[in-house]
Each structure stands twice: as C-alpha cells, then as structure tokens.
Amino acid sequence: MSLKARIQDDMKSAMKARETERLAAIRLLMAAIKQKEVDERIELDDAAITAVVDKMLKQRRDSISQYEAAQRQDLADKEKAEMAVLMAYLPQQLSEAEIDTMIEGAILSSGAAGMQDMGKVMALLKPHMAGRADMAAVSARIKAKLAG
Structure with a gap:
C-alpha cells in the first residue's frame, strides 16, 4: 500500500471514529500533498510525500518554539498533537548511534577536513x-565533529 493510500485510509477511519483533531491534521497533510501535485503537475511518490511530511513537521517545530516563547501553551499543545499524527507517516527514525556512524562515514568518504567541507558532508x-x-x-553534529 502506498503512503498516500494509507493516509487516505487513516482519514476515513478518523472520520468514522469522529477523531476531530486527528482528522484535521490528516486533512492538512492531504491538502499539502494535493497542492504540491497541482503545482508541479505530477503524482507524488512515497519519497516526495515523506518530504512534504518532513516540511510540515519542521513548520510545527518552529511554531511550537514561538508559541512557547509567547507563553501560549494551548496553541503549542495543538501543534504537538498535529506533530504526533504526522510522525506516523515518516519512516523508522534513525538511532543516535546510526546517525553518528553515517556522519563518520560521510566525513571519511568526502575527505572533509574542516568547516568549509560541511556542504559536501x-x-x-x-x-x-x-x-x-x-x-x-x-x-549541528557535523559542525561539532568538523570543528573539533
């Protein structure tokens, strides 16, 4: 089952279960996917949908930090709930050890010597x-490794 079909099935089940907050988050995701498909005149594959989800999660993180700085915990909680729904559509997250191993490998294979090689890594x-x-x-981890 494609990721898009899974999202549509989850939207239907959220409607039937009357889960309004979950349904709203899924509808936002579907709207973002549809917008990208219309703008680029293509059918998005799973990788492109993952990129859309990742972008939406980044927007939520930014919003949460701004809401917490403004002491609007109610709005920050709403964004956190949307993030929880969106996280379900991302592939399995990498562990800290896996990330460190991949960074080390990329630094070695690119021959990075300093901060000027950050883009290559x-x-x-x-x-x-x-x-x-x-x-x-x-x-941030790459910067720390290249700087020290």
Whole structure:
C-alpha cells in the first residue's frame, strides 16, 4: 500500500471514529500533498510525500518554539498533537548511534577536513537521512565533529 493510500485510509477511519483533531491534521497533510501535485503537475511518490511530511513537521517545530516563547501553551499543545499524527507517516527514525556512524562515514568518504567541507558532508547524508532524522540536529553534529 502506498503512503498516500494509507493516509487516505487513516482519514476515513478518523472520520468514522469522529477523531476531530486527528482528522484535521490528516486533512492538512492531504491538502499539502494535493497542492504540491497541482503545482508541479505530477503524482507524488512515497519519497516526495515523506518530504512534504518532513516540511510540515519542521513548520510545527518552529511554531511550537514561538508559541512557547509567547507563553501560549494551548496553541503549542495543538501543534504537538498535529506533530504526533504526522510522525506516523515518516519512516523508522534513525538511532543516535546510526546517525553518528553515517556522519563518520560521510566525513571519511568526502575527505572533509574542516568547516568549509560541511556542504559536501551534508550532500552525502541528506538522501539517506531525509525523513529519518532531524536534519538541523544532524547539521549541528557535523559542525561539532568538523570543528573539533
């Protein structure tokens, strides 16, 4: 079953179960997928849908930090609930050890010597980690390894 079909099935089951918050989050995801398909005039595959989910999760993280800074915990909780629904559509997340191993391998294979080679390392890692790790955290780890 494709990821898009799974999302549509989950939307139907959320409707039947009258899970309004879950249904709203799934509808937002379906709208984002449909918008991208219409804009680019293509049918999105699982990898492209994962990229859409990843982008939506990043938006939620940004919103949560802003809401918490403004002491609007009610809105931050709503965003966290949407994140929980969206996380179900990402592939299995990488462990900390797996991320470190992949970073070490990318640094060795690219011959990275310092911060100027950060782009090379990220370019090697991004296709393998997209949707499976928080790329901002990965970037911070790479900076720490290249700097020290």
